Amino acid sequence: MDKKTESTQTYSILMPPPNLTGEPHCGHMVQHLIMDALARYKRLNGFNVLFQPGVDHAGIQFEGTLNKILSKEDTTKEKLGREKWLERAWQFKDEIYKSFHLAWKMMGISADWDKEVFTLDPKVQKTVFEEFKTFWEEGLLYKGEYIISWCPKDQTAIEDVEMEYEERKETLYFVNYQIEGSLEHITIATTRPETIYADTGIAIYPNHPKFSQFVGKNAVNPLNGNKIPIFEDERVDKNFGTGALKITPGHDPLDYEIGKDHGLSILHAVDKAGRMTELAEDLTGLKIDEAEKKATEKLKESGSLLKTEELVHSVPVCERCKTTIEPLISEEWFVKMKPLAQQAIKRMGEITFYPSNYNAILSEWLEKIHDWSISRNLWWGHRIPVWYCEKCNPSHKVGKTEQMQVSFEKPAESCSKCNDSNWVQDGQILDTWFSSGMWPLATLGWPEKSDDFNTFFPWDFEISAPEIKYLWIARMVMLSLHFEDKIPFKTMFFNGTLRDAQGRKFSKSLGNGLYPEPFVKQWGADALRMALFSYAAPARDGKVSKQTLDERCKNFRNFETKIKNIYRFIYELKPENVPSTASKNSEDTQILKKLDETRKIIEKHFDNLDLHLAADEIYTFVWHEFADKYIEQSKKRRGEAQACLEHVFRICLLLLYPFMPFMSEELYGKIPNRKGILEELSSKA
Numbered sequence: 001m002d003k004k005t006e007s008t009q010t011y012s013i014l015m016p017p018p019n020l021t022g023e024p025h026c027g028h029m030v031q032h033l034i035m036d037a038l039a040r041y042k043r044l045n046g047f048n049v050l051f052q053p054g055v056d057h058a059g060i061q062f063e064g065t066l067n068k069i070l071s072k073e074d075t076t077k078e079k080l081g082r083e084k085w086l087e088r089a090w091q092f093k094d095e096i097y098k099s100f101h102l103a104w105k106m107m108g109i110s111a112d113w114d115k116e117v118f119t120l121d122p123k124v125q126k127t128v129f130e131e132f133k134t135f136w137e138e139g140l141l142y143k144g145e146y147i148i149s150w151c152p153k154d155q156t157a158i159e160d161v162e163m164e165y166e167e168r169k170e171t172l173y174f175v176n177y178q179i180e181g182s183l184e185h186i187t188i189a190t191t192r193p194e195t196i197y198a199d200t201g202i203a204i205y206p207n208h209p210k211f212s213q214f215v216g217k218n219a220v221n222p223l224n225g226n227k228i229p230i231f232e233d234e235r236v237d238k239n240f241g242t243g244a245l246k247i248t249p250g251h252d253p254l255d256y257e258i259g260k261d262h263g264l265s266i267l268h269a270v271d272k273a274g275r276m277t278e279l280a281e282d283l284t285g286l287k288i289d290e291a292e293k294k295a296t297e298k299l300k301e302s303g304s305l306l307k308t309e310e311l312v313h314s315v316p317v318c319e320r321c322k323t324t325i326e327p328l329i330s331e332e333w334f335v336k337m338k339p340l341a342q343q344a345i346k347r348m349g350e351i352t353f354y355p356s357n358y359n360a361i362l363s364e365w366l367e368k369i370h371d372w373s374i375s376r377n378l379w380w381g382h383r384i385p386v387w388y389c390e391k392c393n394p395s396h397k398v399g400k401t402e403q404m405q406v407s408f409e410k411p412a413e414s415c416s417k418c419n420d421s422n423w424v425q426d427g428q429i430l431d432t433w434f435s436s437g438m439w440p441l442a443t444l445g446w447p448e449k450s451d452d453f454n455t456f457f458p459w460d461f462e463i464s465a466p467e468i469k470y471l472w473i474a475r476m477v478m479l480s481l482h483f484e485d486k487i488p489f490k491t492m493f494f495n496g497t498l499r500d501a502q503g504r505k506f507s508k509s510l511g512n513g514l515y516p517e518p519f520v521k522q523w524g525a526d527a528l529r530m531a532l533f534s535y536a537a538p539a540r541d542g543k544v545s546k547q548t549l550d551e552r553c554k555n556f557r558n559f560e561t562k563i564k565n566i567y568r569f570i571y572e573l574k575p576e577n578v579p580s581t582a583s584k585n586s587e588d589t590q591i592l593k594k595l596d597e598t599r600k601i602i603e604k605h606f607d608n609l610d611l612h613l614a615a616d617e618i619y620t621f622v623w624h625e626f627a628d629k630y631i632e633q634s635k636k637r638r639g640e641a642q643a644c645l646e647h648v649f650r651i652c653l654l655l656l657y658p659f660m661p662f663m664s665e666e667l668y669g670k671i672p673n674r675k676g677i678l679e680e681l682s683s684k685a
Helices: 026-044 059-072 082-107 122-138 193-198 253-261 278-283 288-301 338-350 358-367 432-436 451-456 466-484 516-523 525-533 546-572 586-607 611-656 661-670 677-683
Strands: 010-014 048-052 141-151 156-158 163-179 185-190 201-204 218-220 227-232 244-247 305-318 326-335 352-354 386-389 404-406 423-425 459-464 489-494
Touching: 010 026, 010 451, 026 048, 026 082, 026 459, 026 516, 026 525, 026 611, 048 451, 059 082, 082 516, 082 525, 122 141, 122 404, 122 432, 122 466, 163 193, 163 288, 185 193, 185 201, 185 244, 193 278, 193 288, 201 253, 244 253, 253 326, 278 288, 288 305, 338 358, 338 466, 352 358, 358 466, 432 466, 459 466, 466 489, 516 525, 516 546, 525 546, 525 611, 525 661, 546 611, 546 661, 586 611, 611 661, 661 677
Parallel strands: 010 048, 010 459, 201 227, 352 489, 459 489
Antiparallel strands: 141 156, 141 326, 163 185, 163 218, 163 305, 201 244, 218 227, 386 404, 386 423
């Protein structure tokens, strides 16, 4: 570990690009420190290391943050217009960007900063265009109407895995739908009476003991009098409500699938702003909560409301703004995922996962994957590279025969049909994950095959928080295999999440985040690094408060002081009469044996990515074996033990270097006839 060889071995580490939304907190730093320790350790062992840094533009989050600032300035994105708003966005980006570098520098993150990439950089744009263009040419890309998850506040589609679920107490309404031409009725249970206006059918589970007699007949919608068919479908949950389900294809994913299979029409009672449409008659324009109350009153007045019950169930909300998600039919761009997923499932075993069960977790999700909605109704991001002839194709239809072109720049030639050059670009942007999914390729300049690409791809190590395993990890695997027929990384490490004392994730809105700077100012960067490494176990969340982190930092600051005192004892208090020939006694033999055992244990921990155990191992050896035992013993035979003291101390600094680089570098450079660790390594390269 103390000598750089002429080995041609390489090791590549791909930094997950943190979102461009503010200063990294201590939870982010655990992730970055794991990568940094690996990079430093590999360099010590003679590897040619690429530690690739980068930052993600974070479309929805960034845009939402900037728009809040604009609202305080009494303006909006719409008032500014696209071009002016984007100018302001890039200024805001530069302001936030500084906080990342200050935090990384403060914590000693040793990435290859000259190769840093931002997900809106031109070279990433080139990668994204090649991705889009290839999908289009392969027939895997299409534009069409489909039910999507819509955030009324962010005003954009989001992926299912970008949602969280809140347990809420709501009302379950039991509503009677009269059978056409009869006094009989069929009863359904719903939490959304306001969407009854958009009902186009009623489904019951097969062989329903009470309602099977109504199959093939029509029911009367109790709010608008429309006649809707009654039919059987095995997807109806017999244990929910009455076993009869009102089908509203425009506002529920399951209803959409059932409605499609039974040829039902699609109606919309709620719009993209989260308000009732004209379909809701006198409820038009009301917010959903208000409409629910009004619809309930109308059902009571008509005698259609049988009863109500309290229900606790999971409600999907946007993970970013916590707004309740509205399932809606929307025209979006989609990528067909089945072909990509099947290839990934076959090759998933080529990746080593920490913990190992994530292989099965990802494969199971890929088996059930649906088409990916890649368009977002935002301005911050890669704009969809499609141009339409405004004269011939005013509806912006998409197809091989339509007057449209795929190009990042406005087409130079005129429309072949009308000879006009009135091209208009698609107004939406691509989902952030569309570019982030290409991160392993984009950072190395793909589609061009650079020297770095040929040397370092596939990446040796990638790390991620578990919550984006589907959004990011699965997509990187699928996209890398599709475009290069190679897995994107050999090792995938899922780090745990730092949470507050109540178990909550760090959040700006909660104000519960812990940030590095105050701890570094009080205890030093190395002490904070060691404290955070204690939370570095794979996929193991940790609860932390300022008090507990202060206590750990204080302990490791004392450890740092201990090491500096050891240096003074060995070098500044070095005896004048040191034997020219080193001799060993049993104490020397014992500490050297223990040092060798410690080195091997640490190497094993690094191989197994148990960096929290490696940090604890060197801490225990230095404090208890070296300082408490051997140094105390050596005071009786000071001169004779000097050579052994110096050797053990030097190796300890090298073992500590991945964890406490500032102190290790400083003290190593003070050792007589020695340079700093990195200088020493480069001089022996």
